Amino acid sequence: MMAVVGALGEDTLDLQFLEDNTVIVAGRQGLQHLTANISYLCVNTTPDLDHIMKENRQNALLLAPKNLYAKYVFHDGIECLPDFVELKKYNWNPYTVSQQLTSLALSLWIGNPMIALFNYLLEPDKETPALEAILKVNPNTKFFYVRERNKNSIKWFEQYKNIEQMHLQEFKEFYEKYKRSI
Secondary structure (H helix, E strand, C coil): CEEEECCCCCCCEECHHHCCCEEEEEHHHHHCCEECCCCEEECCCHHHHHHHHHHCCCCCEEEECHHHHHHCCCCCCEEECCCCHHHHHHCCCCCCCCHHHHHHHHHHHHCCCEEEEECCCCCCCCHHHHHHHHHHHCCCCEEEEEECCCCCCCHHHHHCCCEEEEEHHHHHHHHHHHHHHC
16 A cells, blocks of 8 residues: 655644555645655655755655756755656656646556555646546556545546545545455
């Protein structure tokens, strides 16, 4: 299981129960109200990168596109994002896509058959169509859309067999069963 924490950042989110799993966080916004053992932190804006490097309190490996990475190349805890060659045909630009989309691309690049999306912002003009494309291109990956306070069901998900939405407590129960089965 792999977890991607998106840019919503409004819900208090405790992911300590995922301690043995890879947790990828989307920029500074994804860190808000988050308690987790973070594996990777994806950043593609100069202000976020500068802020995070100045705080220097994350234990996660910070990943940034090549030009931003070059600014801090001699610092510990930062690496260059992969080129995501497989996304070139989709006009992938690591500087213009959202940090949560970069985090999702990283999770797919690392590879895992199950990816949980926490606090993932669905925005109709860019984010939702991009997520829809990812669902179509990765039909064998099981996605979970999880929010702590997910009162309303999102009908958009019903058309895809490889994504489920649930609130955090439902996901924790699912995860406990999953953990026992492996």
